[in-house]
Amino acid sequence: MEGFEDFTDERAADPLTRLKQLNQLEGVRRSEDAEQAKKDEAQAKRQLTFPRRIWRSAAEVDPAQPSQYLALAADEQHDFLFLPKAGAQKLFVFFSGYADRSKVQPPVFQRWTWAEKFPGHCVYFSDPALMGSGNLTTSYYTGSRQTDSLKVIAQFVRDLAERLGILPENIVTYGSSAGGMASLRIAQHLRGAAHIAINPQTHLAAHRQEKVNRVARERFGEDSLSPAAR
Structure with missing residues (x-):
């Protein structure tokens, strides 16, 4: 220092x-x-002033228009912010970490102001569990017993990349903490991409139990992580 x-x-x-x-x-x-x-x-x-649109399909995306999208998939609302860059051949996918609910309300797009510094299109995914809960600060993008949120998000990413003409190997995911865990875990659904994780949680059973158990209760209907993870 x-x-x-x-x-x-x-x-x-x-x-x-x-x-x-x-x-x-x-x-x-x-x-x-x-x-x-x-x-x-x-x-x-800072207020997001980008147009808000309903995502029906990637075919309707204007590759040159920054937009905030709302999509319904697998009985869950997904919110993401698309910030394009002219002539770009890469797509950077961002995940958010802890959200202090006393200061911010969903959707949460952490680091969206970084987009201008990145050499490619940027898309920011809010943790979908936050929209349905006033208590969760993160769900680690786990989803629920019925749905893996990252599997759904991976499909959005593939569709958007295809619309933009981006090859799978030119997709990069990024996140820190809970977002870092998401950046790593989406690898099983997003083959060919690169993944960056800063201080990610990699073993939730060893993480802060009050936070993890809150996710287990609200997302899996269980009192603790162990039975929810089965």
Whole structure:
């Protein structure tokens, strides 16, 4: 971190001095975290002003028109934001992580402002479980006993890629935390694509149980993950 040395090579001999140094470093980290939280909250408050459309088929998609789509599939509402880029030969697929329901309401398209920085079309999928619940902060895109949400989303991606003339090997999925898990897990339904995951959950049984069990109750009708996952 700029302004601070690596304490592993050169440490103060006095324990009290070392403690003061560590407290300084922790103070800077907390300040940076608070500043980032403010930025995240400001971004969440930004209004999406793109046209809202009903997704009937990919054939109706205008490859040059940014749009927010609503689709009904497998008895569930799916919301996604399409931000095209002229002449692009790649499609980047984004998944969202934790959504603080006191600050944002679904659909949630985290990192949508990043689109201009990516060398391709971008499409952002909200976790469909959020639309049907006021309590869930994420469902990890699990779906339910009847439907795997990522299997449905993968079909949307394939249809959109075909409409845009994007080859499967030029599709890249991206997400962090719960979105990172989705980015990895969709690989079983989206063959040929590349997948990027930042600090993903890979074993829900070992994750925060209050969150995971809430998903189990609301999405699977069970009290805990184990029976829901069977």
